[in-house]
Amino acid sequence: MAQLHWILLLSALLSFVHALDASTGDADPIYKACVDQCEKTGCVGEKCFQHCKFSSDGKSIDGPWYLQEPLYLRWKQWDCRSDCRYQCMLAREEEREQLGHKPVKYHGKWPFQRVYGIQEPVAVALSALNLAMQFHGWLSFFILVYYKLSLRHDKKTYYEYTGLWHIYGILSMNSWLWSAVYHSRDVELTEKLDYSSAVALLGFSLILAIMRAFNVRDEAARIMVAAPVIAFVTTHILYLNCYKLDHGLNTKVCVAMGVVQLLVWAIWAGVTRHPSRWKLWFVVVGGGLAMLLEIYDFPPYKGYVDAHALWHAATIPLSYLWWSFVRDDAEFRTSSLLKKSK
Ligand SMILES: [Zn+2]
Numbered sequence: 001m002a003q004l005h006w007i008l009l010l011s012a013l014l015s016f017v018h019a020l021d022a023s024t025g026d027a028d029p030i031y032k033a034c035v036d037q038c039e040k041t042g043c044v045g046e047k048c049f050q051h052c053k054f055s056s057d058g059k060s061i062d063g064p065w066y067l068q069e070p071l072y073l074r075w076k077q078w079d080c081r082s083d084c085r086y087q088c089m090l091a092r093e094e095e096r097e098q099l100g101h102k103p104v105k106y107h108g109k110w111p112f113q114r115v116y117g118i119q120e121p122v123a124v125a126l127s128a129l130n131l132a133m134q135f136h137g138w139l140s141f142f143i144l145v146y147y148k149l150s151l152r153h154d155k156k157t158y159y160e161y162t163g164l165w166h167i168y169g170i171l172s173m174n175s176w177l178w179s180a181v182y183h184s185r186d187v188e189l190t191e192k193l194d195y196s197s198a199v200a201l202l203g204f205s206l207i208l209a210i211m212r213a214f215n216v217r218d219e220a221a222r223i224m225v226a227a228p229v230i231a232f233v234t235t236h237i238l239y240l241n242c243y244k245l246d247h248g249l250n251t252k253v254c255v256a257m258g259v260v261q262l263l264v265w266a267i268w269a270g271v272t273r274h275p276s277r278w279k280l281w282f283v284v285v286g287g288g289l290a291m292l293l294e295i296y297d298f299p300p301y302k303g304y305v306d307a308h309a310l311w312h313a314a315t316i317p318l319s320y321l322w323w324s325f326v327r328d329d330a331e332f333r334t335s336s337l338l339k340k341s342k
Helices: 002-019 029-041 070-098 121-146 162-184 188-213 219-243 245-269 277-295 307-341
Strands: none
Touching: 029 070, 070 307, 121 162, 121 307, 162 188, 162 307, 188 245, 219 245, 245 277, 277 307
16 A cells, blocks of 8 residues: 555656746846847946957957967857856846746756855755765765675675675765766756766666665676666766757656656565665655655745755755665675574
């Protein structure tokens, strides 16, 4: 019965994906005119930008000759555009607020207040905390399996999933690193790195969920599980990087992979006699609720905290509990294997 509830809740989650809308802010003619004007004059109202000093033929007006190389110029033009978009967005949002309108997205992003040039300071700080939490979890797992629990004669751990959790730890730390970079400055490169790392992590944790829940220990069977998922994830990453960075498609792929692994863990937590299954339940329920935040995307409060930032906040305690489950699992498996061998 509990499983049926889960399936219902998760399919409700999936149907929310359709509610995601395209950004309307950058289609606004007043905003467009502001950006065009700014790229020509280098100013929005009183505010002018250093990066926007071009002459009419596109060459920089000032600066020594070696700074007039095409690459530098392109960089400057690109920086000018980014400054103009930001300033026009702030100006437009202020006008809209006075008219009583709600915030809208610009180029797929909510209007955020920058702090020291950092685009989403709250999300950056939370990503860094997540990174620290993952490192702590992974390190404590490492110390547990290699120094506290007994090892086999060949110096390997009794726990069969040690290697998989190491890869998981590395992929998740990598993913939080790029998340922090991406939220501090969002350009095509940082966006691709963040998305690709997140997809790789989700794909790998799906493999891990299947292997742990179904007790896949045999090498050949592990390859049978991993190969199709790795093939799918690699194709998706290549598609995003080399063909089209399709946000809508990526959200669907990520939510689908997330939902499948939550289901796998939930069903396993329902049938297993594992002593720490309550931790699994907690992470599954918490993860499902946190995923709602990612899907029910609301604008940033005071220009700082949006749904995505809250999602990053929610994953901090969940990661702590998750690694605590992993340590319990290592202890549990090791002690039952030792009992068997005696
Ligand atoms: Zn993020």
